[in-house]
Every structure is written in structure tokens, then in C-alpha cells.
């Protein structure tokens with residue numbers, strides 16, 4: 001099997017900062033470079049950073065099917081990976097573009113591009129293939145997906161936005177369409193990572209991450225490699241209300257979300 005990263009395993013003890021455990025306890029958000037943390041609903045840059053260093057080499061292509069504020073493409077510029085980000089909402093894509101442009105190339109000049117489109121649609125896949133051709137590439141080496149956690153943050157009013165899926169079944173169907181739309185473009189033996197959390201509806205814990213995992217496992221070309229649990233710090237909606245939430249949890253017999261998941265699949 002060909003090597004999928006730039007790690008030199010003869011010096012494996014030097015990579016102390018690369019996670020190999022399934023529990024990811026991360027302290028403060030990385031706010032260096034162009035990472036501002038301003039986009040509501042973004043993931044912390046340490047997530048794409050860890051995934052890219054373990055599962056890609058310099059010059060490889062990373063595809064993010066739910067770009068949002070552009071965290072993944074900023075990391076691409078820092079780590080020297082080509083990047084393609086897909087974002088449905090033009091306004092969000094424009095803001096991401098401006099932000100990404102502020103990031104210096106720290107590891108050679110690579111190309112990063114944004115496609116404004118719906119990741120569930122074949123047309124968006126065709127545009128991605130065209131973009132790969134422009135890069136002189138035929139496939140991607142890592143796919144990152146950080147979809148809306150169904151309806152817990154309203155990113156837009158667009159009916160194609162996964163946050164506006166009418167039911168859980170509809171959300172899962174659309175998410176499955178995104179997985180199937182892009183898995184063909186992933187090079188064999190390479191990785192697809194889904195970042196997702198659970199939610200509460202009508203006082204009931206909805207294991208959205210597990211449902212999403214199950215949906216992804218329907219794709220015969222993907223095999224589950226790891227379920228990672230990552231801590232959540234400083235949830236914006238709950239900031240400054242820690243005591244109130246603790247009281248509510250004690251009174252209501254529930255636990256406050258302090259973790260989300262990174263589901264790691266490999267294309268077989």
C-alpha cells in the first residue's frame with residue numbers, strides 16, 4: 001500500500017502532537033493566522049489540521065463538502081495541500097473567500113478554490129471534477145464533511161440547506177446523497193471524515209451522529225475505521241450561562257452536551 005502521509009515512521013516518537021487516541025481533548029481554539037473563529041458554527045482548526053497531517057501528503061487535494069467559514073481551506077494554505085470547498089450560500093462563500101485570502105502560504109504555493117453549489121447535486125460533483133482537472137489532478141485524497149447538525153443552527157432559508165431538512169429522515173437522505181456524490185472522487189485507501197454532534201428534540205436525545213454514521217455505512221466502498229469523541233469547549237449559545245444550564249440539567253435529569261464526533265471512514 002502506498003504511503004498516504006508525510007510522516008516518517010522511523011522517527012515516529014517525534015510526532016507527539018499527532019493524535020492516535022479516540023478521545024480528543026483539545027484546549028483553546030487555534031486563532032493564529034487567518035483563523036478568527038468568527039463564523040458561527042465553524043469547527044476548530046485543530047480538526048482539519050490533525051486529519052490532514054495523518055491522512056494526506058503535501059500537494060494532495062482535500063475536499064470539504066460543507067465549507068462554511070473556510071477553516072479547512074485556511075489549513076490547506078498553511079499545510080501545503082490543495083483544497084476545494086463547497087458551500088451552498090453565496091454570502092457565506094464570499095466571506096470565506098475573503099478570510100482565506102488573508103492566510104499566507106506557509107508550505108509552498110498550492111491552489112484553493114470555492115465552488116458555490118449544493119453538495120447533494122450531480123452538477124456540483126461535475127464542477128468539482130472540472131476543478132480537479134484545472135489543478136492537473138484526477139481525484140482527492142481526503143474528504144471532510146462538517147454538515148449542519150440538522151436544525152440546531154439556521155445557516156440560511158435555502159430549502160437545499162441541510163439545516164432546513166423537514167424531518168430527520170430527509171436530513172439523512174440528503175447527507176447520504178452528499179456522501180455518494182463525492183466518494184467516487186476519493187482515491188482508493190484514502191479517508192473521509194465526518195464531524196457531527198447530537199441534538200435534543202422534545203426533551204429527547206437524538207443520536208444524530210450515529211444515524212449519520214449508519215447512513216454513511218450504506219456506501220459499499222467505505223469502511224468505518226474510527227469513532228473519535230472530541231470535547232466541546234466554550235459553546236457560544238451557552239456562554240456565560242454555565243450555571244443556568246447546570247441547574248437545568250440537575251432539574252431536568254439530562255446531561256449537557258460536552259462532546260461531538262469525528263467519524264473516520266476509509267475507501268476500500
Ligand SMILES: C[S@@+](CC[C@H](N)C(=O)[O-])C[C@H]1O[C@@H](n2cnc3c(N)ncnc32)[C@H](O)[C@@H]1O
Pocket residue numbers: 039041042043044065066067068069070071072086087088089092117118119120146147148149155156160161162163
Ligand atoms: C457546520 S457548517 C460548516 C462549518 C465549517 N466547518 C467551518 O469551520 O467554518 C455547515 C455549512 O454547510 C452549508 N450547507 C448546508 N447545506 C449545504 C448543501 N446542501 N451543500 C453545500 N453546503 C451546504 C451551510 O451553509 C454551512 O455553511
